[in-house]
Each structure stands twice: as C-alpha cells, then as structure tokens.
Amino acid sequence: MIELLDIKKAFNQNRPNEYWALHGIDLAVEAGKVTAFRGPSGSGKTTLLTIVGCLSRPTSGRVRFKGEDISALPERFLTDIRRQSFGFVFQQFNLIKGLSALENVILPAFPTGRPRAELVARAGELFERLQLTHRAQAKVEWLSGGEQQRVAIARALINDPEVIIADEPTANLDTALSMEFMAILEGFTAAGKTVLLTSHDPLVVESSAVHRVVGMRDGRLIGD
Amino acid sequence: MNPWLEKQRHLIDFTLASLARRKTRNIGLLVAYTLLVFVLASLTLFSNALRSEAKYVLAGSPEVILQRMVAGRHDLIPPGYLEQIGRIRGVQKKEGRLWGYYYDPVLNANYTFMARPASEVADGMIMVGEALARERGLAKNNTISFRSYSGKLFTFEVAAVLSPDSELLSADLVLLSEDDFRRFFEYPEGHYTDIALSVANPQEVRNVAAKLTAALPDSRPILREEVQRTYQSVFDWREGILLTVLAGAILAFAILAWEKAAGLSAEEKREIGILKAIGWETGDVIRMKIWEGLLISLTAFLGGFLAAYVHVFHFGAAVFEPVLKGWSVLYPKFALVPAVDGLQVATLFFFTVFPYTAAILVPIWRAAITDPDAVMR
Numbered sequence: 328m329i330e331l332l333d334i335k336k337a338f339n340q341n342r343p344n345e346y347w348a349l350h351g352i353d354l355a356v357e358a359g360k361v362t363a364f365r366g367p368s369g370s371g372k373t374t375l376l377t378i379v380g381c382l383s384r385p386t387s388g389r390v391r392f393k394g395e396d397i398s399a400l401p402e403r404f405l406t407d408i409r410r411q412s413f414g415f416v417f418q419q420f421n422l423i424k425g426l427s428a429l430e431n432v433i434l435p436a437f438p439t440g441r442p443r444a445e446l447v448a449r450a451g452e453l454f455e456r457l458q459l460t461h462r463a464q465a466k467v468e469w470l471s472g473g474e475q476q477r478v479a480i481a482r483a484l485i486n487d488p489e490v491i492i493a494d495e496p497t498a499n500l501d502t503a504l505s506m507e508f509m510a511i512l513e514g515f516t517a518a519g520k521t522v523l524l525t526s527h528d529p530l531v532v533e534s535s536a537v538h539r540v541v542g543m544r545d546g547r548l549i550g551d
Numbered sequence: 552m553n554p555w556l557e558k559q560r561h562l563i564d565f566t567l568a569s570l571a572r573r574k575t576r577n578i579g580l581l582v583a584y585t586l587l588v589f590v591l592a593s594l595t596l597f598s599n600a601l602r603s604e605a606k607y608v609l610a611g612s613p614e615v616i617l618q619r620m621v622a623g624r625h626d627l628i629p630p631g632y633l634e635q636i637g638r639i640r641g642v643q644k645k646e647g648r649l650w651g652y653y654y655d656p657v658l659n660a661n662y663t664f665m666a667r668p669a670s671e672v673a674d675g676m677i678m679v680g681e682a683l684a685r686e687r688g689l690a691k692n693n694t695i696s697f698r699s700y701s702g703k704l705f706t707f708e709v710a711a712v713l714s715p716d717s718e719l720l721s722a723d724l725v726l727l728s729e730d731d732f733r734r735f736f737e738y739p740e741g742h743y744t745d746i747a748l749s750v751a752n753p754q755e756v757r758n759v760a761a762k763l764t765a766a767l768p769d770s771r772p773i774l775r776e777e778v779q780r781t782y783q784s785v786f787d788w789r790e791g792i793l794l795t796v797l798a799g800a801i802l803a804f805a806i807l808a809w810e811k812a813a814g815l816s817a818e819e820k821r822e823i824g825i826l827k828a829i830g831w832e833t834g835d836v837i838r839m840k841i842w843e844g845l846l847i848s849l850t851a852f853l854g855g856f857l858a859a860y861v862h863v864f865h866f867g868a869a870v871f872e873p874v875l876k877g878w879s880v881l882y883p884k885f886a887l888v889p890a891v892d893g894l895q896v897a898t899l900f901f902f903t904v905f906p907y908t909a910a911i912l913v914p915i916w917r918a919a920i921t922d923p924d925a926v927m928r
Contacts, residue, residue: 374924377924383923403832403834409828411830423825425571425572430568435831437558437561438561438830438831438835440553440558440561441554441557442557443560482829
C-alpha cells in the first residue's frame, strides 16, 4: 500500500548546520496491518512518518501510495491526500485549547465542506465508540491525558482515513491507559485500517496488536 | 448547501470560536477600533452635513450680490444704480436690500435688522428669529423697545416668530418695514445696503458679474458660488484642525492594530501548524484569518459608523459641535438633515477596514506556508 524507495531527508541543506535525518530508506508497508517503528531518539522515526503522512517531502527518493508516486505532488494535492487518506495522532495530542472536544474532532473535516450536522453525527459515533460521549462538550484542557488522547484519535478518524499515523502514542500515558490504546488499535485493524506508529515502549512494540516492528537507528533501517 | 458555502460557514464558525477564546484582547481591540471609526465618521458626517446644509440654505440666496466700495470699504448703494443694472442682459430680477447690525446691550448680542416690503411686515411691527425670541422671552403680540444708534427709543410689536425650520438663517434676524428701517437707522432715502440680482442662466453669472464691474466700476459683485466655496473652506479648515488634534489617537490605534494584526503569538503559530497537519490547506488558513480580520474590522466599521450617525443626526454631534459649528451668543438650534456622501463612506471604509485586513495577511501567509511537520517535532 505504501512504498518507500531510497528515501533521504536532510534538514538545513547546504548550510553549516546541515543534518541528514534519513539515509536511503526502502520499505513496503502492507495494508490493513499495524507497523511499528522502534528506535532511540534521533533515529529518524518521526521524520519517516512525516514523509509517509505527506506532512513533508523527502529530499530525494520516492513515496508511492496505492501505486501512485506522491513525492512530487504540489502542496495542494498533498494536503488533499493527507486529509482524505491519513489520520494523525500526535505525541502531544496537539488539540486546540479553548475549543470543546467536539469542535476539535470535526476540525479536519471543515475544508471538505460537509454539512455541520453530518460532521456532528459522525463525531457522535466516534465519541460513542471511544466512550467519550459525556465529554463531548468539555473544553479539551479540562480533559485527562487519556481523554485527550481519545479526542485526538476521534479527530484522526473523522474523515474516515485508510491510514492512521501515531507518533509515540503511549509516551504520555500510564500503563492502564496504554493498554486501553492498544485495545483501540486492535479495533482499527478489525476495521481494515493501516496503522503506522513509532514507539520505544515495550508495551506497544511487543503487543500482539502490532504485526510488524521495524527497527531504526541513525536514519537507517536495522531490520524487522 | 453548496460545499463552498458550507466551508466558508465552517471557517467563520471557527473564526468566531477563535475570537471568543481571546475575548479580552479582541474586545479591547474592537472597542478601540470602533471608537476610532466613530470619531472619524462623526467628523466626516458632521462636516458633510454642515456643508450640505450651507449649500441647501445658499441655494435660495441670490446668484449675485452687488456691493458698492468706497476706499476699499463697503458703502451704501446710492440712488440710480438699480436703474443702470436694469439694462444688463441676463438679469432677471433685481432688488435693493436694506439690512444692518444692531447691538443689543441686554444680551450682549448683535441682531441682523432687515427691511421687508410693507406687504410682508406692517409699520410698527417686527418678525423675529427663534433664537432671539427665545433669549428675549418674546412671543407673538409682545412689544419690545430698541434704542437706536441716535439715542431714540423705538417700540415694536412682534407680528410673528419666524419658523424654527429657517433657524440656521434667521436665529438673530429682525424683519421690519422699509420705512421703520430707514427711520430706525436714519438711513438716507433712495440708498440701499446692497443689491440682490437673480440671473436665470447659471452659465451667464460670470458674464453678468463682468458687465456689472464694467458698468459700475466702484462696485463689487459677490457670486453665490464664491460664498459657497468660502463656507466649504471654513468647514474644511475646521475639519482639518480636528483631524490634526486626533492624529495622535489615530496613530496610537494604528500601532495597536499593527501589533495585533502583524504579531502572531507562539500559540497562534502552533495552531496554524496543527490545522495544516490535520488537512487544512494554506489557503484555508489564510481565508480563516481574512474572515477574522473582516469580522473585526467590519463590526468596528458598522458599529462606529452607526454610532456616529446617531451621534450626529440625533444628538447634534455633541462632541464636535463647539469646534465645527462655530460660536455665537444667539446660537441657532437646528437639526441637521441626514446627508451621507457615498464617496466619503467608501474612503473611510477603505482607510479603516482595508489596512487592518491587509496587516493580518503578511504574517499569516508566512506562518501558513511553513511545513506542517513542525507539529510532529
């Protein structure tokens, strides 16, 4: 479903502080499975996820999504693909303070021009599935860490994407909440979604919900 | 609903929610902005209304007034001048006018005495302006005495108080018969203060003035358009003085608005990053911020302009009245006729709404084109 061909990524290229985060990554990600990237800080896991999720472009190399080369697409088309096909769960959740959980969840669907009633109904289903209905109208800063993460998950699912990208999803959660997240993860695969996540939490990478673990170090893959 | 419209609705909803999240800061800005528009719009509306009023009032005045000059000073029109003017082509009507000023020590005010034909005001009777009647406590059938400049006492009966509609012109006016006027001021028979001329064709007014100067070299024709221009200049000058005084306030607001519009907080930058990461295009972010700028500036413009309209046309522009209207002991009370100049409104709109919205765009554009992966790092 997703193919990475010789992906390289440099930051501050041609400047004194040039830094190569990825050194030629070749990888194929299977649809409907959970793939975890494991590695120490600075190994390039997050950079790789941003490239796969169309949040940034590789310095060189190609990204194929469902057979189509998306690495050279203009920003507008990349944004379209990102909105329709990828849902993100960030490490810091990145919810917008001052807005309710419901408002945060329906935000990614605003550019689609879908009617508000339809978005609210879809958010209601997601809240129900994530057992968060009672907190829908609460401002996100009033929610606990676990609740915030579930809001972030609902937001990632509002446009019904095929791929979920989660960056260190359990980094800010205790064991109980991490277990809860893994249960949600199993629900994703049951629904046929492809999941890519980064983690160095053994609870995640050793879980049966994860189908494949890819090791990374210094911007290179170090084997499955 | 059309998806494009629905999308704009979503953007406006989000913008309103964003504004509500920074309530204190945005309300402060809105109040300052509205106040600025209010002051500028009041000034514009009031000056424009006064100009219209002056134009309207002067529309009924004669096209040309002829004064006689002696040693560069205004002097009486001697007998025979009226007959000479009669021969100039284009002059439709001519009338010798008698008027003068009378100082009343009771009010420390000057009145304008003007003679009218006996058919309008009988001997021994006067008609007085509303402001004068108010200050001297006069009503119809009351009597009032004036001591003339020669020391003789004259008593008149008030035949009528002039209509309040004409108060701008008639506040200090006393109308009396020609015979009473000549007796009161000991005005020589056959002489007039000036001559009023009606010229039917406006294109001919300057030609008539040139002919008058040629026929009566010691006279000075004053054209209605010159009087109008003088009034315009007076109001322009007063408006300019007020604008100069307000320049500091305008500048202070400009700095405040620029700071608010141009400076993006770290929180706002982070939010833009999040919006882009979750699927908003750069254009969506910019559109959302344009909506924000428009909502603030349009609300301020409409609020400020409506408040200014009410201030000027319902409360007589209480704030600017002393500076813009001028001063007099017998102050005319008059309600301004609502007059709004479209071009002035457009200018005000352009100079208040446009700069703010434009100031928003540059920093937003810079923030919005950054890569959305910043939120992952």
